Amino acid sequence: MDTMQALLTRRSVRKFTFQVVPDETIEVLLRAAMHAPSARNRQPWHFYVITERDVLRKIPDVHPFAAMTQEASLAVVVCGDETILPDAKRWGIDCAAATQNLLLSAHALGLGAVWCGVYPDPERQREIKNLLKLPDRIHPFSLVPIGFPAEPLPIVDRFLPERIHTNAW
Amino acid sequence: MDTMQALLTRRSVRKFTFQVVPDETIEVLLRAAMHAPSARNRQPWHFYVITERDVLRKIPDVHPFAAMTQEASLAVVVCGDETILPDAKRWGIDCAAATQNLLLSAHALGLGAVWCGVYPDPERQREIKNLLKLPDRIHPFSLVPIGFPAEPLPIVDRFLPERIHTNAW
Secondary structure, eight states: OBHHHHHHHOOBOOOBOSOOOOHHHHHHHHHHHHTSOOGGGOOOEEEEEEOOHHHHHHHHHHOTTOGGGGTOSEEEEEEEETTTOOOHHHHHHHHHHHHHHHHHHHHHTTOEEOOEEOTTOHHHHHHHHHHHTOOTTEEEEEEEEEEOBOSOOOOOOOOOGGGEEESOO | OBHHHHHHHOOBOOOBOSOOOOHHHHHHHHHHHHTSOOGGGOOOEEEEEEOOHHHHHHHHHHOTTOGGGGTOSEEEEEEEETTTOOOHHHHHHHHHHHHHHHHHHHHHTTOEEOOEEOTTOHHHHHHHHHHHTOOTTEEEEEEEEEEOBOSOOOOOOOOOGGGEEESOO
16 A cells, blocks of 8 residues: 555554454554564554453453454554663654554555554553563553454545644744 | 555655645645554544645744744644543554554655654644644644655665564574
């Protein structure tokens, strides 16, 4: 898919078919995520991939807006590593860029995905960390259910010229 | 440009020719940025576009890693609006996604760009806010110099399989 088309037509997908996303495709998605820019190229991220149905079923118990993981083929939890970058505000920015690459690559490959926020919500961070048994130094940043879309992706024009200020506010 | 190619070959560009980026192209870049996802689709962003040479020349005085704005055709300052979303950590995440879309669209159109961090550095935020005379409620998040690349973009493989954890850490 053309890049501009992908950027303008990507939408949050919350309904999935039960078709399974192949392992090779998951690797392509994570490769795209890892090519995001990061401050001083420190790449302070890890990717926890959930494909076990039992765990996918439990996610809605620990995240109030992630019911769609029950249908998703997988979910990726993008995590920050405080031993690479201690400041949560900083690894948060880098993990956001990686999450956006993940969403765009999913869309480009005909998959659907949605960004469920974890950081900076302390309760969601704690619960997901417990469920996945993440090491102390690892902090979940976002949860991205992924699958084949079972809903249309309406085109929406979000361009707001009043948000552009050229050489003066 | 194909989306996967754009995601995998985008690099930070810090040297630019003096060729001017047309206004229509700037609008395309900002359109891509505004199609980023945001929490509950609140779109808490503004885009301050600097094309005035005098201001581009002053940027390195207020940002220690932005010398390249002296050569860039323009710079976009992605800003968060606290009246739309009060928590800096939250508008920061949304502005990060918009910044990443800006970088990817620039690359796809044959331009070069680089993400210069502003938030969460309080001094850079204050200095850029003063220079651009931003309203109190508006907070600069990132500064993105953009132009036609005057340096090669080496392909680098950033894929790290050890950062992937499938169903177990």
